[in-house]
Amino acid sequence: MSTRDLAWAVIAVVAAGCARATVVETPNLGRPATAAQIAGWDISVGPDGVGLPPGSGTAAKGAVVYEQKCQACHGAKGAGQPNDRLVGGQGTLASKTPVRTIGSYWPHATTIFDYTRRAMPYVQPQSLTDDEVYAVTAYLLHLNGIIGDSDEINARTLPTVKMPNRDNFIIMYPARPR
Amino acid sequence: MDPSKRRFLKRSVVLLGASGLVTSGSKEVGAFEPPDVPPWMKSPGAGFNEYGVPSKHESKVTRTLIRSQPGTTGSGAARTPLEALDGTLTPSGLHFERSHSGVPDIDPDKHRLLIHGMVKRPLIFTIDALLRYPMVSRIHFLECSGNSQFLYQPTPPSLTAGQTHGLVSCSEWTGVPLRLLLEEAGVDPGAPWILAEGADAAAMSRSVPMAKAMDDAMLALFQNGERLRPENGYPVRLFLPGWEGNMSVKWLRRLKVVPAPIMTKDETSRYTDLQADGRSLMFTYPMEVKSVITRPSHGMTLKGAGLYQISGIAWSGGGTISRVEVTSDGGRTWTAAPLSPLVLPRALTRFRLPWRWDGSASVLKSRATDDTGAVQPERDRFIADHGNNAIFHCNAIQAWGVAANGEVKHVYA
Missing domain, CATH: 3.90.420.10 (Oxidoreductase, molybdopterin-binding domain)
Incomplete structure (x- = not known):
C-alpha cells in the first residue's frame, strides 16, 4: 500500500466513524472451525440442558466416584474440609451465619454438571467420564435431599431438577439501583 | 478539640513530596552527607541489563496477603501493595492476581x-x-x-x-x-x-x-x-x-x-x-464508585505534628471520577481534594491534599463521586443496606484512625 493509499484508508475509517463507529476493515484471518473441532471444546451446559452429553448416573454410583475422587478435598458426604462444603445449609441464608452449598445456594442443577466436568477434580480436571460426572451430580443432589438415591440423572432429567434456592436471585443486569 | 487547628491548608500551599512519612530504619551520617561525596560517585556504576527490575532497596514492595485454597497454590489471590505506590498506573509485576486454578503455562x-x-x-x-x-x-x-x-x-x-x-x-x-x-x-x-x-x-x-x-x-x-x-x-x-x-x-x-x-x-x-x-x-457487573487513602494508612506512623500530604486513589466502573472529598475529623467536615490531571473513565484517579496534623487523634476518610452522580457510601449505611453476609462489591468508605502517637490503624468510624 502506498502512503497515498494509507491516507485514503485512514480517511475512509474516520469518515465511516463519523457515520457509524462500526466500520473498521479487518484482515479476515480467522480459519473456519469444523463441527468436530467445536465439539471437542464446547463443554458449556446451560440451564436448558443444551450441551449435556449422552450418558447417565445415579447417586448410588456417584457415591463410589465421590469417595475416590472428591472426598479428600470436600469431606465425607460433602461435609466440607479442607475445601468447600457441598451439602446442607438450607434455611441458613438469612441468618448471621449463612452456609452456602450446592443444596442451599446453587440455583441450577445443570451448573453442577458443567462445573464438575470442566474443573474437577481440582488436580485432574476434565478427567472424569460423562457417566461419572452424571453420577457425582446425582450423588450431590441426593445428599442435599433434592432427588432419590436411585433417580437417574441424564440429559433429559437434569434440567428438570428444581433447586431449592432457585427463586431467590435478583437479576441486576441491565438495571442496577445500588 | 479545636477543628481550626487541623483544618486543611489552602491549595496555594506548596505540595510536599511523598517522603518523610514513615521511618525507614537507621540513619547513617557522615560519609554520605555533604560535604562528603558518597561512594557510588567514586567508581563507575553497574552495566546494562536485558530486563530491568526494581532497586534492591525496594525488595519489600511485593504483592501482599497471598492466599490460596487449602491444598492449592493457585486458587486464590495476591494483592497490589497500594500503600507503597503512587500515581495511577500499577507496575505489571505488582498487578493483583486472582486465579481459580493456577496460572497456565501457555505456548x-x-x-x-x-x-x-x-x-x-x-x-x-x-x-x-x-x-x-x-x-x-x-x-x-x-x-x-x-x-x-x-x-x-x-x-x-x-x-x-x-x-x-x-x-x-x-x-x-x-x-x-x-x-x-x-x-x-x-x-x-x-x-x-x-x-x-x-x-x-x-x-x-x-x-x-x-x-x-x-x-x-x-x-x-x-x-x-x-x-x-x-x-x-x-x-x-x-x-x-x-x-x-x-x-x-x-x-x-x-x-x-x-x-x-x-x-x-x-x-x-x-x-x-x-x-x-x-x-x-446476580449479574452485578459494574464495580461501584470507591476510593481509599493510601498514605497515610494502616501500619504507618506519622513522625510528629506538622504538614503531611494525604494521597489516595479513586475509581468507578460507572464512569469518571468527578470529585473526591477528604475528612480528617471523622466526617464532620469534608474538603474537596484536587485530582491529579490524568482523570480517565474507569481508571484509577489520584487525589492529593495537604494536611497539617496537630498531633491529636484524628480519623481520615475519603469519599468519591463519579460523573453519574454515584457517591461512595459510609460503611454504616452500606452494611445497613446490604448486611454482612455478602463477599463482593463492597464500596464502603474506608477510615484510618491516627492516634496521638502517630500510629495509623484501620478503624470503623
Missing part, C-alpha cells in the same frame, strides 16, 4: 481462540493472527469484585491499604476490539449473550451480555506496553472495562454466542451477592 504458538455458537462462520484465531488486527489502547482499572471484602467484617481488620483494597490495579491495555472479531464471524445481531472461557485448569467461564461485547470489550494482548504477564492472561484475555474482574476472562480460548446465560458456577454460586434477607443479587 502462544499453540494457543487458539474459537468463536462459535450463533454466528454464520465459526472461526479459529491464532495469536499471530490477532496481532495483525486493528488495536486500541486504553487505560483502565481492573478490580476483583471481592476487593474490600474485609469491610464486611463486624470489627475492623488489622490490614494495610493494599491488603484491604489491593484487588484493584490499573494498566494501559492494548488489544483488538471484540466487536471486530464477532462481526467477522457473522454474529447474529439479535444474539444476547456470549460465553467466555479460559484455557486454565478451571476452564473459568462467564456469560457476557452482547451489549458489552459490542461496546468497549477488548481482547487484550498487551499490558503497559508489553505482552500480558502470564498471571494476567497471557497470551490473550478478555477485558471488560469497569466490570467485575473475573468477567475479564484470562487465557481466553473460547467465545460461544448463546441465547441465554449459561449460569456457570462463577456467575451463580460464586460471584453473587447474598443480602441480609437471604436473597442474592
Whole structure:
C-alpha cells in the first residue's frame, strides 16, 4: 500500500466513524472451525440442558466416584474440609451465619454438571467420564435431599431438577439501583 | 478539640513530596552527607541489563496477603501493595492476581481462540493472527469484585491499604476490539449473550451480555506496553472495562454466542451477592464508585505534628471520577481534594491534599463521586443496606484512625 493509499484508508475509517463507529476493515484471518473441532471444546451446559452429553448416573454410583475422587478435598458426604462444603445449609441464608452449598445456594442443577466436568477434580480436571460426572451430580443432589438415591440423572432429567434456592436471585443486569 | 487547628491548608500551599512519612530504619551520617561525596560517585556504576527490575532497596514492595485454597497454590489471590505506590498506573509485576486454578503455562504458538455458537462462520484465531488486527489502547482499572471484602467484617481488620483494597490495579491495555472479531464471524445481531472461557485448569467461564461485547470489550494482548504477564492472561484475555474482574476472562480460548446465560458456577454460586434477607443479587457487573487513602494508612506512623500530604486513589466502573472529598475529623467536615490531571473513565484517579496534623487523634476518610452522580457510601449505611453476609462489591468508605502517637490503624468510624 502506498502512503497515498494509507491516507485514503485512514480517511475512509474516520469518515465511516463519523457515520457509524462500526466500520473498521479487518484482515479476515480467522480459519473456519469444523463441527468436530467445536465439539471437542464446547463443554458449556446451560440451564436448558443444551450441551449435556449422552450418558447417565445415579447417586448410588456417584457415591463410589465421590469417595475416590472428591472426598479428600470436600469431606465425607460433602461435609466440607479442607475445601468447600457441598451439602446442607438450607434455611441458613438469612441468618448471621449463612452456609452456602450446592443444596442451599446453587440455583441450577445443570451448573453442577458443567462445573464438575470442566474443573474437577481440582488436580485432574476434565478427567472424569460423562457417566461419572452424571453420577457425582446425582450423588450431590441426593445428599442435599433434592432427588432419590436411585433417580437417574441424564440429559433429559437434569434440567428438570428444581433447586431449592432457585427463586431467590435478583437479576441486576441491565438495571442496577445500588 | 479545636477543628481550626487541623483544618486543611489552602491549595496555594506548596505540595510536599511523598517522603518523610514513615521511618525507614537507621540513619547513617557522615560519609554520605555533604560535604562528603558518597561512594557510588567514586567508581563507575553497574552495566546494562536485558530486563530491568526494581532497586534492591525496594525488595519489600511485593504483592501482599497471598492466599490460596487449602491444598492449592493457585486458587486464590495476591494483592497490589497500594500503600507503597503512587500515581495511577500499577507496575505489571505488582498487578493483583486472582486465579481459580493456577496460572497456565501457555505456548502462544499453540494457543487458539474459537468463536462459535450463533454466528454464520465459526472461526479459529491464532495469536499471530490477532496481532495483525486493528488495536486500541486504553487505560483502565481492573478490580476483583471481592476487593474490600474485609469491610464486611463486624470489627475492623488489622490490614494495610493494599491488603484491604489491593484487588484493584490499573494498566494501559492494548488489544483488538471484540466487536471486530464477532462481526467477522457473522454474529447474529439479535444474539444476547456470549460465553467466555479460559484455557486454565478451571476452564473459568462467564456469560457476557452482547451489549458489552459490542461496546468497549477488548481482547487484550498487551499490558503497559508489553505482552500480558502470564498471571494476567497471557497470551490473550478478555477485558471488560469497569466490570467485575473475573468477567475479564484470562487465557481466553473460547467465545460461544448463546441465547441465554449459561449460569456457570462463577456467575451463580460464586460471584453473587447474598443480602441480609437471604436473597442474592446476580449479574452485578459494574464495580461501584470507591476510593481509599493510601498514605497515610494502616501500619504507618506519622513522625510528629506538622504538614503531611494525604494521597489516595479513586475509581468507578460507572464512569469518571468527578470529585473526591477528604475528612480528617471523622466526617464532620469534608474538603474537596484536587485530582491529579490524568482523570480517565474507569481508571484509577489520584487525589492529593495537604494536611497539617496537630498531633491529636484524628480519623481520615475519603469519599468519591463519579460523573453519574454515584457517591461512595459510609460503611454504616452500606452494611445497613446490604448486611454482612455478602463477599463482593463492597464500596464502603474506608477510615484510618491516627492516634496521638502517630500510629495509623484501620478503624470503623
